[in-house]
Amino acid sequence: MGVVHGDLMTLNIGPQHPSTHGVLRLRVKTDGEIISEVEPVIGYLHRCFEKHCENVTYEQVIPYTDRCDYIAAMNNNFGYAVAVEELMDLHVPDRVEHIRVIVSELNRLASHLLALGTFGLDVGAFTPFLYMFRDRERILDLFEVLCGARLLYNYIWVGGLSHDFPKGFEEKIIDFLDYFEPQLDEYNGILTYNKIFIERTADVGVLPAEVAISYGVTGPNLRGSGVKWDLRKDDTYSIYEQFDFNIPVGTGTVGTVGDCWDRYYVRMLEMTESIKIIRQAVKALPSGDVHQALPKKIRPPKGSVYKRTESPRGDLGYYIESDGSPVPYRLKMRSPAFTALSVMGEIASGWMMSDVLAILGSLDIVLGEIDR
């Protein structure tokens, strides 16, 4: 792009930058506006999650998984619980399965709202961010009623749940969904089809499908590039096969397939899908006791398991090796944001300064999950 090449200056989009979604440093080589090379530097938020897990029993690992991806803590718990249950081949009553699906889909809504809001902020639109956070507040209130906490829930346990739905909770969820559905096309009106927004995001940071697969990118970023891959459908866990929902895929309506706008729009469509799932799950909610299958002492048999679930950012994989003791021998968490950030170096070089941040925002990374 740039014809005039002065000597390259390295610039640190440093750990304390307003739009790096956490503590991330981008070491950037640039000669003015055009950025020729981006190298993300991570590790500022490393809390040795995996070393902790080797000294803590299976029940006590759950508050740690919350703190990895603190924006979608329910999905983390869910992924971990499903992995350990497969290790112990423990079967969970139906009501627990339904509640788990409802709760993690609600958390997916909250996480997407945050992702789209901050993406709007990176591109400069300030108001949609506040609209989205106003609605996210409602979901957090619901979670607060359910398990006391707004962000780090420690709600889904291995083998069941910590609390059951309080009386009248289902109606509240339905009220929220009825309120929330029309808001979506309000966001579309103010941001998605806004000419300047389209100009800023179409054809920016295009991520071709093979590059995405080779970089292990998953979730909305991969679906934005046109690959129809969603763990809830392709490698079903829990009871997702009982619900019918389709998987939105980037089609390049505005720019080319796989640009920032596609990734943004895939998340927007995914929200409508999640609403569909929640409605079906609430309608089909059976009765039963959620504490029934909670094992007294979790001692999985020797062996290892690698289980993947669909978190709002992509494939959240848990590799757990147990040696029969109540403490995991080795626990590795494959974080989707980690792979999404690794592709940053590839697709963000050659763009302008403000585009690099727009691409970063569209990848929707969470540093807690990257640095573990």
Place this chain on the structure above:
Amino acid sequence: MSDEQAKLIQEAVAKALAGDMDMINNIEDRVTRSKAKAALVKAKREAKKSSATESEKPTSAPPVKPSAGDEKLSFIDEVVAKALAGDMDAINNIEDRITRSKAKAALVKAKREAKKAAVTSEETPQVESIPAEKSLNQKVAEAIEKKFPSSLTGDDVDGHIQLKGDDWFNIAHYLKDNPDFLFDSLQCITGFDLGLENDLEVRYNLHSMTHNHAIEIRIQTDRKNPKIPSVEQVWRIGDWFERETYDMYGIIFEGHRNMTRILLPDDWEGWPLLKDYEAQETYHGIVVPKVKEGWE
């Protein structure tokens, strides 16, 4: 212990085994008498064990517990066997409370084993009924064996495939390009420390987007200088996963273009996830563990 004392003890034990206990009882020196008694008990136990082995019951009787008197154990076995056959009163009318509870526990254990045996027996027929479709792992293992002889180490292939590290790079290429495998996405690389002295292991979870099937490949390297060929060129995500495994385990991936730490600061000593890792006291003068008085 002088030798005549030893002789005296052996003699006393021999007599006691034959049933005449008073020889042992009237050894006046307290120490030798207790030694003799100990020797007697040991002798008895050997005798018991030798007799117990040939009388091993065909049914999955509860394993012989060395506790309590030996004859009591065989009594429990019979009672449990009877209870298994359905006649419960044998157990109920054991008057001595301890043995009755032991018998009941043994019964429960026996039942559970019986159930488990039944469950596995149901499963196994399914697998045998479709022998034609060999599991994916076997197919991959055979393919690798054909192309790269002597690179498979482990034989048990159902859970994972154990490989030797040396030509892992072209195996990886082969796995990626082979039309009926097409493992185009490397899901996760997990470093693994098998134990304090034995070696390190790296586990690759591969997945194919088109065929939607997945396998796990494990490669072991020794602990002193762990070296594994890098697959960074094959799957681009390998770059960061390998750097993280290096960061945590110290496994050096040859051929990796930028083998540096990714999460920890570059000048951090030690590999944190090894089992024998001690955190360094201070890092650039900052005391690592948080000091807090009024606690501990």
Place this chain on the structure above:
Amino acid sequence: MTIDQLINWIPFGADWPATTFFIAVLVCALIIFIFIAAYALTAIYGEVKISSFMQDKVGPMGQGVGFHTGKFGLLQPVADALKLLLKEDIIPALADKKLFIMAPFVVFIGAFISFAALPFNQHTIVADLNIGIFYILAVGSLSVIGIILAGWGSNNKWSLYGGMRSAAQIVSYEIPAGLSIVTVIMLTGTLSMQGIIEFQTGTIWGIFPNWIIFNNPFSFIAFFLFFISGVAECNRTPFDIPEAESELVAGAFTEYSGLRYAFFFLSEYAEMFVVSAVATTAFLGGWLSPVSGYFEGPVWGLFWFMGKSLFLVFVMLWFRWTFPRLRVDQLMSVCWKVFLPFTLVNIFGVAIWSLIVG
């Protein structure tokens, strides 16, 4: 109440002409400064309050305990002013001292001087220059120098970015603004602000006020062009790239705090007011009342003038909370590839129009 009326109004003015002139100028400057300060604070409060309505937030509410910001947060501007005055003025160690200190004042002077030619009322104008509008446009570009000084002076890469960007932006948007004013001058024939407003008296077909905006289709387009390039000139969204929070932290003003930052703040709002004032004078008939017969007179004039320009300032606020930000190269391409040809066509159009219509 121009300066010369003021001069002969001062009692002992005749024998020391120089000092009386100086006093008169001083008095006018003071009045304008107070006006700007008051206007800026209310504009800040307005922006925060209106934006909070637009965004479903509560905005500065002040009820209850402790020294809060008054009933509806009315004391918020006072709180802001106090904060800015009392905050410590940090000068970065490696900063280029002279430039760093000079920058905010240069920017403020740029905005402050152009108040001299704004016609608040039929006869309340500080200096009714006969080249009024040309003077304002010329002086308006002075603040660019200030921003570049700030960018270079604070010696950090980010503010340098901000400085360079705003320089490119303001300079390039001066041209479409200037050219769209040319269309107005072609109609009115005079450069002086009062003259322009005189031209717009009377009505077209009895009901429409004879404002230039309704005069002909070309000048209608010229109004929007002028207004949007005016928005770009004072760095407001969607063109607020120099101090884009999400990219350059605060652009050229990152290192400033306390009083110096206050001056930047004041000059930004003053610049907004100047642009909207010029837009109202040139296109919306300054202090003329929309219903040509009634509501005349000096007080009404002031009301109309302030009403129109404050409405335009409100529209600028409205822009800010609705639109995302343009990228720098898009900004440039919009200016050179879209606005410039349009304005040239406008000039050509107005020329033909005035020929035909006469």
Place this chain on the structure above:
Amino acid sequence: MLTGMGITWWHMMKIRKNNVTLQYPEERWPRPERNIGFDFSEYNIIRSRLQVDIDDCIGCMKCERACPVQCIKIQTVKSGARGEDLQDISHTGLTSNGTKKALIVLRFDIDLSECCYCNLCTYPCPEDCIYMTGGPNSNKHPIDYEFSQYDRNELIFKFAKEVEEEKMAKYLPKKEKVEA
């Protein structure tokens, strides 16, 4: 372009009261349930602060084991007779639901600066004497989430009863007394 402006205009005109900002000093949390219709006593739990009724605590240390960050420290000593009331060190022998206490709790500290508020300790407690204040437990202890301190060490909440040294010496295990 204009649709966007339309939306902000419509929002401005229709000033709705259900915005979610909470005026902290005046509207203390739990705020009147404005938009979700749940009175805070119907919450399952509220994660505010850990509180321990030391009279009910039988010193079983289950909460200490359940804590993922090991921020609870308990020391107990065998009391003379099971369930016996020891007035001078205000040790109640019986808990509120009648179980006899065999241990005297010398030290029950929770370091709330390290506590991660995951509420895992309240589930295994047989006497339900460790709980989060407020919400469903507000009858036991009103809600309290404003306990910030200036010094980190003051965040170590000591729930055991303060007793002078020589009074407690009587109950320390005999042989320890001999050496001291």
